[in-house]
Amino acid sequence: MKxxxxxxxxxxxxxxxxxxxxQLGELQxxxxxxxxxxxxxxxxxxHLRNHLQLVQDEEDASEDQAQTNQSPKKGNPPGEGYDNLARIYEEGFHICNLQFGSxxxxxxxxxxxxxxxxxxxx
Ligand SMILES: [Zn+2]
Known part of the structure; x- marks a missing residue:
């Protein structure tokens, strides 16, 4: 080889x-x-997890007070989920499909x- x-x-x-x-710079x-x-x-x-946990805890607390006999199903009765959404909205978060949680x-x-x-x- 020359x-x-x-x-x-x-x-x-x-x-x-x-x-x-x-390219490396771009990737960086x-x-x-x-x-x-x-x-x-x-x-x-x-932030959202904390918030949902808070809501869930309140829900559990009120459920425990209200009833102890019912079978432990996860689904919320109609109206309760709406209350949660309304609360989340009031706390300053989107609940719409477009920007849920932001x-x-x-x-x-x-x-x-x-x-x-x-x-x-x-
Ligand atoms: Zn929205």
Whole structure:
């Protein structure tokens, strides 16, 4: 192999490494975005879990008081689930299908409200 060929190969590799390095930088950026998003979702999820647990605990407490004999079925009687949703909405979270669980930031959401009024009416 001639020296010039080796030199060419080295230049090629250098170029490839440069490109790979660029791609690596892009991936790193994407990864950063994903991690940020993941973190945000984690916090939100944590928040929601706490909230649901709170609601569930209150529900269990009132159920224990009201009745001890009934078979332990998981489903809520109609109306109770709605109360929970209404409460979650009041606490500032979406209950609509579009954005369920995400914070409302004190803004009313017509989809949530529609859901509430629909269930309320029937
Ligand atoms: Zn909503």
């Amino acid at each position: 020296k010039s060929q080796i030199f060419d190969q080295v230049m090629d590799m250098k170029k490839q490494i440069g490109e790979l390095y660029e 950026g994407n990864l950063g975005d994903l991690l940020e998003e993941n973190n945000r979702l984690k916090v939100e999820n944590h 914070p409302r930031r004190d803004e009313d959401c017509i989809f949530c409200l529609e859901l509430l009024t629909k269930k309320n009416g029937s």
